[in-house]
Amino acid sequence: MQAAFRAVTFQRGQRLSNLEDTDSIFIVRTGRLRAFLLAFDRELSLAYLHRGDMFSTHTRVQMEASEVTHLLMARRSAIERISADHPALQHALIHGLARILGQTITLLEDLAFHHARGRIARYILRSAAHAGIGIEGGQVVPLSLGMEDMAALLGTTRQTVSTEFNAMIREGAFSRERRGYLRLGDVALLKNWASGEETRLA
Structure with a gap:
């Protein structure tokens, strides 16, 4: 199975759509890729x-390296030939497709029903849920994305995310713990915002 894959490196900002072979399966070895759609000259992460x-x-779905990223790539036809003997490959690919679909539905729901906050x-x-952390005051939550990437994922601007983030801190919903982490404060307030209550246009 290893013979079917080749190692490929993408620099930050490089898109997989530039590949000569556009019918491939890939596995992320290191780094990070942003999955997005192009619609009316706008990118939807x-x-x-x-x-x-x-x-x-x-x-x-298009892919862009958010940082230097190393992939293992193989032609889809080659993977289809060997997948019957390696069902884990099929499961991993289905899981990836399902995650992108789930995030797409979340994005559409957010854009349709929720303001930036x-x-x-x-x-x-x-x-918090992804990290297995209970939604309680005092709990420390890891955030895997910085402001710019978070803004792209949430369909807004970095400035809006930064402004709202600081306002939410002032109102006591959470506090900054250290880089990439925050400490939950007024969880009820946070849940109200998440449900669409007590939001303001942003």
């Missing part, structure tokens, strides 16, 4: 792929 994630280049609150709660 869907998810970020990290180490161990698997996906395909033959969908309408509500989207940020929902992202924080999702981050």
Whole structure:
């Protein structure tokens, strides 16, 4: 199976759509890829792929390296021939597709029903759940994305995320713990924002 894959490196900002072979399966070895759609000259970020994630280049979803990223790539036809003997490959690919689909639905829901503050609150709660952390005051939550990447994922601007983030801190919903982490404060307020209550236009 290893013979089917080749190692490929992408620099920050490089897109997989520039590949000569656009019908490939890839696995992220190191780094991070941003999955997004192009619609009416606007990019809609869907998810970020990290180490161990698997996906395909033959969908309408485009990929861009958010940092130097190392991939293992193989032609889809080659993977299809060997996947019967390696069902884990099929499961990993289905999981990747399902995650992108789930994030797409979340993005559409956020854009349709939530202002920027509500989207940020929902992202924080999702981050806590993903890390297996209880939604309680005093809990420390890791955030895998910086302001710019978070803004792209939430369909808004970096300035809006920064402004709302600081306002939410002042109102006691959470506090900055250290780089990449925050400490939950008024969880009820955070949940209200996430549900669409007590939000303001942003």
